[in-house]
Amino acid sequence: MVEAASRTRDLHHLSAVDAAQAIREGRLSSETLVQACLDQIGDDPFKAWVYLNPDIALVQAREMDRIRKAGKATGALHGVPVALKDIIDTRFMPTERGSSIFADRKPEVDAYIVNRLREAGAVIMGKTKTTELAFVHPTDTTNPHDSTRSPGGSSSGSAAAVAAHHVPLAVGSQTGGSVIRPASYCGIYGFKPSRGIISRAGVLPTSETLDHLGTFARNLEDIALLTNVLSSYDPADESSFARPRPDLLTGARAQAPVEPDIAFFEFPFHDRLAADAREGLNAVIDALGPRVTRLPVSDSLSGLIEVHLTIHEYEFCQQMAETIDGHWEALSDSLKTVITRGRAITRDQYDDAQTVRATAEEFCAKHFNDFDAILAPSATGEAPLFASGETGDPVFCRIWSLTGLPALNIPLLVGENDLPIGVQLIGGSEEDDRLMRTAAWVQRALQDA
Amino acid sequence: MVEAASRTRDLHHLSAVDAAQAIREGRLSSETLVQACLDQIGDDPFKAWVYLNPDIALVQAREMDRIRKAGKATGALHGVPVALKDIIDTRFMPTERGSSIFADRKPEVDAYIVNRLREAGAVIMGKTKTTELAFVHPTDTTNPHDSTRSPGGSSSGSAAAVAAHHVPLAVGSQTGGSVIRPASYCGIYGFKPSRGIISRAGVLPTSETLDHLGTFARNLEDIALLTNVLSSYDPADESSFARPRPDLLTGARAQAPVEPDIAFFEFPFHDRLAADAREGLNAVIDALGPRVTRLPVSDSLSGLIEVHLTIHEYEFCQQMAETIDGHWEALSDSLKTVITRGRAITRDQYDDAQTVRATAEEFCAKHFNDFDAILAPSATGEAPLFASGETGDPVFCRIWSLTGLPALNIPLLVGENDLPIGVQLIGGSEEDDRLMRTAAWVQRALQDA
Numbered sequence: 005m006v007e008a009a010s011r012t013r014d015l016h017h018l019s020a021v022d023a024a025q026a027i028r029e030g031r032l033s034s035e036t037l038v039q040a041c042l043d044q045i046g047d048d049p050f051k052a053w054v055y056l057n058p059d060i061a062l063v064q065a066r067e068m069d070r071i072r073k074a075g076k077a078t079g080a081l082h083g084v085p086v087a088l089k090d091i092i093d094t095r096f097m098p099t100e101r102g103s104s105i106f107a108d109r110k111p112e113v114d115a116y117i118v119n120r121l122r123e124a125g126a127v128i129m130g131k132t133k134t135t136e137l138a139f140v141h142p143t144d145t146t147n148p149h150d151s152t153r154s155p156g157g158s159s160s161g162s163a164a165a166v167a168a169h170h171v172p173l174a175v176g177s178q179t180g181g182s183v184i185r186p187a188s189y190c191g192i193y194g195f196k197p198s199r200g201i202i203s204r205a206g207v208l209p210t211s212e213t214l215d216h217l218g219t220f221a222r223n224l225e226d227i228a229l230l231t232n233v234l235s236s237y238d239p240a241d242e243s244s245f246a247r248p249r250p251d252l253l254t255g256a257r258a259q260a261p262v263e264p265d266i267a268f269f270e271f272p273f274h275d276r277l278a279a280d281a282r283e284g285l286n287a288v289i290d291a292l293g294p295r296v297t298r299l300p301v302s303d304s305l306s307g308l309i310e311v312h313l314t315i316h317e318y319e320f321c322q323q324m325a326e327t328i329d330g331h332w333e334a335l336s337d338s339l340k341t342v343i344t345r346g347r348a349i350t351r352d353q354y355d356d357a358q359t360v361r362a363t364a365e366e367f368c369a370k371h372f373n374d375f376d377a378i379l380a381p382s383a384t385g386e387a388p389l390f391a392s393g394e395t396g397d398p399v400f401c402r403i404w405s406l407t408g409l410p411a412l413n414i415p416l417l418v419g420e421n422d423l424p425i426g427v428q429l430i431g432g433s434e435e436d437d438r439l440m441r442t443a444a445w446v447q448r449a450l451q452d453a
Numbered sequence: 454m455v456e457a458a459s460r461t462r463d464l465h466h467l468s469a470v471d472a473a474q475a476i477r478e479g480r481l482s483s484e485t486l487v488q489a490c491l492d493q494i495g496d497d498p499f500k501a502w503v504y505l506n507p508d509i510a511l512v513q514a515r516e517m518d519r520i521r522k523a524g525k526a527t528g529a530l531h532g533v534p535v536a537l538k539d540i541i542d543t544r545f546m547p548t549e550r551g552s553s554i555f556a557d558r559k560p561e562v563d564a565y566i567v568n569r570l571r572e573a574g575a576v577i578m579g580k581t582k583t584t585e586l587a588f589v590h591p592t593d594t595t596n597p598h599d600s601t602r603s604p605g606g607s608s609s610g611s612a613a614a615v616a617a618h619h620v621p622l623a624v625g626s627q628t629g630g631s632v633i634r635p636a637s638y639c640g641i642y643g644f645k646p647s648r649g650i651i652s653r654a655g656v657l658p659t660s661e662t663l664d665h666l667g668t669f670a671r672n673l674e675d676i677a678l679l680t681n682v683l684s685s686y687d688p689a690d691e692s693s694f695a696r697p698r699p700d701l702l703t704g705a706r707a708q709a710p711v712e713p714d715i716a717f718f719e720f721p722f723h724d725r726l727a728a729d730a731r732e733g734l735n736a737v738i739d740a741l742g743p744r745v746t747r748l749p750v751s752d753s754l755s756g757l758i759e760v761h762l763t764i765h766e767y768e769f770c771q772q773m774a775e776t777i778d779g780h781w782e783a784l785s786d787s788l789k790t791v792i793t794r795g796r797a798i799t800r801d802q803y804d805d806a807q808t809v810r811a812t813a814e815e816f817c818a819k820h821f822n823d824f825d826a827i828l829a830p831s832a833t834g835e836a837p838l839f840a841s842g843e844t845g846d847p848v849f850c851r852i853w854s855l856t857g858l859p860a861l862n863i864p865l866l867v868g869e870n871d872l873p874i875g876v877q878l879i880g881g882s883e884e885d886d887r888l889m890r891t892a893a894w895v896q897r898a899l900q901d902a
Binding site: 071075076077078079080082113114119120122123124125236237238239246247248249250251434435437 | 569571688695696697883884
């Protein structure tokens with residue numbers, strides 16, 4: 005595979021799993037791979053990157069090559085370039101959080117996950133564009149499949165960079181639908197793991213109980229590999245748990261002992277689905293046949309979208325109070341609107357929302373006794389037009405961010421404009437490995453169908 | 454093996470590798486194993502423990518059993534009890550550092566390695582006795598092989614607890630010879646990995662450039678497994694490096710592609726070796742035959758023991774200044790003597806010592822192009838009498854602490870009083886996996902000899 009890619013100068017198409025293996029075995033140098041990715045980025049036509057210094061990337065690549073040649077230990081991502089959403093602190097690159105308020109901000113400490121990436125031998129390629137403070141106001145990043153379309157947000161640059169073959173891997177974050185939605189629009193894999201598996205220390209906190217880090221790649225094993233590397237207990241993040249973590253790569257490579265059972269809920273907000281997305285989703289459900297069971301939605305869950313919004317906006321205003329108060333004029337109008345709404349939410353309303361959330365978590369959890377995964381749309385349809393000024397509707401992601409369950413976007417469908425539409429699989433809490441195994445089964449089943 | 458152990462009520466003899474596997478596979482519960490270890494500890498006849506609360510240990514064990522039964526992820530040390538030298542901070546157990554100055558001290562933050570252990574599913578069994586501030590003044594711990602003898606120091610309790618089958622695994626530390634020497638006296642495996650592989654954050658700093666954490670176990674694979682779990686990049690420790698780490702368990706299980714080459718230096722201080730230790734070492738060298746090459750020692754290295762002592766005592770006085778000044782009367786006479794000597798060392802003398810050290814590192818490093826390991830004594834002979842008031846001579850360990858090279862004690866010999874004597878193997882920097890592979894070969898070669 006490496007030789008073939010090398011012949012066609014298509015090294016930037018290599019998967020992370022294949023690239024890491026080729027580098028470890030000395031068939032490919034990290035420098036060659038990183039240079040190929042830099043060439044592919046060129047002048048960044050989709051405006052995916054906010055910070056990219058080829059020298060800093062190449063210095064890391066050469067160091068990984070030197071380590072390998074010296075016979076020292078190599079890591080799981082040895083010499084493989086990874087992009088980081090620009091809300092993740094890096095000492096050696098600015099971290100601007102998508103806002104002029106933090107222009108040229110230089111963190112003194114790397115985020116915890118940056119340490120994990122370096123321990124795995126990854127090359128930190130650069131920083132990818134995030135919407136303003138990882139919330140509503142879009143970047144100028146365009147969708148690599150159609151420059152008139154949005155890549156989705158808030159992890160706009162991370163998704164676009166992976167879709168455009170700039171890097172095989174990127175890290176993003178999701179509070180509402182900021183990993184799954186852009187992955188769906190960009191036609192790649194996106195994964196938001198179980199709450200507490202990846203530490204958020206050193207990442208801009210926008211909502212203490214909803215923020216998750218997540219991963220982007222172009223295939224399932226790459227998603228599993230990157231998530232494994234990031235997955236580690238860190239008491240600096242209160243949501244991080246002091247327990248063993250699932251091995252996602254083993255999950256992605258496992259054969260399910262029996263065919264999995266998958267649940268599908270027709271939530272009230274399913275009327276927001278575009279016709280092509282609905283048709284595609286139904287085709288997937290039909291192809292999986294009796295493995296999918298349609299289930300009724302509990303009435304108590306009808307208000308979950310509002311519950312998520314209440315918690316997100318309330319916590320955002322609390323956590324960002326200093327930034328908001330100190331820099332009101334520097335905020336976008338769209339963010340000001342959100343903040344004004346968030347500040348009108350009372351503590352009682354917030355507490356009520358957290359109570360409903362607990363019910364929702366319970367409701368969802370019990371289904372994983374009978375089912376291996378829940379099937380759901382990832383987004384309402386194809387990517388929205390860039391001119392809309394919006395990054396798309398995260399409605400289909402909010403419940404899974406709220407309940408902290410692992411959620412995966414699989415790029416399965418094509419819409420009426422030939423643009424990608426993803427399908428979401430949701431797993432049981434801390435059973436991210438089982439979700440990977442189920443996803444691998446679904447992929448094989450649909451190939452055979 | 455588990456069944457056999459279970460029949461004979463000898464669960465406390467299980468290796469960590471076997472125990473973890475049995476627990477993961479549901480053939481053994483962590484609670485049963487931890488209870489068996491608690492029973493074996495009994496009333497702690499060797500005075501190995503400074504803090505041991507059966508309830509705290511059992512709560513962790515039951516939690517690990519619950520996680521496994523719930524089908525959640527299990528870790529590399531799932532449900533396996535581990536002892537920690539009492540200079541390693543723990544939030545849920547006091548950390549007294551072997552001194553009344555720190556009586557009932559309750560750290561607010563766990564040491565970094567405690568997080569790694571918890572992520573691996575280990576049960577933190579309790580805290581084992583350390584010499585005063587991990588330096589010269591002995592504990593009341595006795596050698597499990599002979600209660601009139603010292604277990605060695607400073608990791609006295611960790612070595613004794615593993616030797617007495619209280620726990621399969623323990624963590625200690627080495628600045629001079631505090632892992633290798635007690636392992637030799639107690640007849641177990643002890644390992645001081647390459648400098649920078651294990652973070653010392655949250656561990657009492659006694660000598661910034663010499664302190665290492667190390668591991669104790671009763672077989673090679675257990676040493677490798679525990680060291681792998683602890684091995685992780687942590688910028689909070691300046692010696693910790695941001696690179697991939699060797700996989701020691703793979704090393705311990707690997708077959709050397711060709712028979713390894715081993716170097717042996719007759720250092721000037723070899724005249725301190727007891728007759729039985731010298732005889733045993735020569736027998737090992739003879740048995741390994743042409744695989745061992747005797748090499749001359751560079752003259753520039755003759756003063757290395759003094760160089761180590763200078764750096765250790767100078768740094769101890771610098772790092773402990775506040776404790777020393779604030780609590781002089783609470784220090785032992787033997788420590789006061791060391792401090793008085795350390796305070797007489799000038800900055801110039803210290804700088805000179807660091808210069809010689811750099812030469813020594815270079816001298817040692819170049820040998821690992823031609824040799825897989827260096828063979829050396831671990832200690833001067835059998836454990837010293839408890840009544841001597843000393844923990845034994847660390848002379849054979851100082852050079853490897855000074856040069857930061859990985860050093861392993863293998864319990865190969867028996868002295869004239871039927872007490873264990875170890876042999877040391879030293880590897881190239883950050884080639885701890887190769888050292889494990891060489892050690893496994895040496896063991897097999899000596900079995901066959």
